Amino acid sequence: MEAxxxxxxxxxxxxxGTILAVxxxxxxxxxxxxxxxxxxxxxxxxxxxxxxxxxFPDPAAVMGNIRRCTEAMAAALQRNPLDRRWEVPYxxxxxxxxxxxxxxxxQVWRAIAFIAGTAIDQITTPQQAAxxxxxxxxxxxxxxxxxxxxxxxxLPGFHITPRYLA
Numbered sequence: 001m002e003a004x005x006x007x008x009x010x011x012x013x014x015x016x017g018t019i020l021a022v023x024x025x026x027x028x029x030x031x032x033x034x035x036x037x038x039x040x041x042x043x044x045x046x047x048x049x050x051x052x053x054x055x056f057p058d059p060a061a062v063m064g065n066i067r068r069c070t071e072a073m074a075a076a077l078q079r080n081p082l083d084r085r086w087e088v089p090y091x092x093x094x095x096x097x098x099x100x101x102x103x104x105x106x107q108v109w110r111a112i113a114f115i116a117g118t119a120i121d122q123i124t125t126p127q128q129a130a131x132x133x134x135x136x137x138x139x140x141x142x143x144x145x146x147x148x149x150x151x152x153x154x155l156p157g158f159h160i161t162p163r164y165l166a
Contacts, residue, residue: 010036010048012101013092013111022048027121030055035114045114046092050107051100059108061152063099066110067091068150073142086138087115 006022017038025035025047032050056062073088092111094101100110123129157163 006034006048009101009103009109010034010046010111012094012109013046013048014095015046015092016040016044026119036111047112047114049110049112051110053106053108056108056154058152058154059100059102059110062154063091063110065151065154067099068146069143072146073139076142076145082138089113089115 003022007019010019010022015036015038017040019036020039021037022034023037024033026033030052032052034048036046036048038045051059051062053059070088070090074090077086077088090113091099092113093099094111100108102108120128123132
């Protein structure tokens with residue numbers, strides 16, 4: 001995919017500034033991820049992702065789950081703020097108001113607020129493991145009010161552990 005194509009797709013998500021660049025970002029192996037850089041210091045950068053349709057054939061279900069979780073986390077934090085930094089990513093709407101955009105080739109794209117920090121690919125210290133545990137615990141606490149039936153199963157069978165051990 002050409003850089004100009006990524007630029008045009010990023011523009012579909014109503015950026016608060018002029019797009020300077022859409023650069024590959026991170027080291028994930030499922031979706032294609034890009035950092036969208038904007039021209040104004042007050043404008044937020046954002047993440048643009050092309051969802052892997054082979055892995056996630058129902059993008060509406062994936063995006064619905066993300067919306068439910070991010071809204072639940074934000075509401076829980078307003079009710080009971082943490083005593084340390086915790087940011088909830090938010091979805092940037094497409095021009096149509098939808099949570100994602102399907103391009104002319106049938107590829108699905110989403111835009112999510114960028115949260116600056118450090119990402120690691122492998123845990124190498126006990127402190128990193130402790131932070132991971134803290135993060136997973138807080139995530140569970142923040143979404144505990146969501147009834148399970150309100151979330152779609154986007155990867156049927158994925159969480160059935162005995163299948164992996166067989």
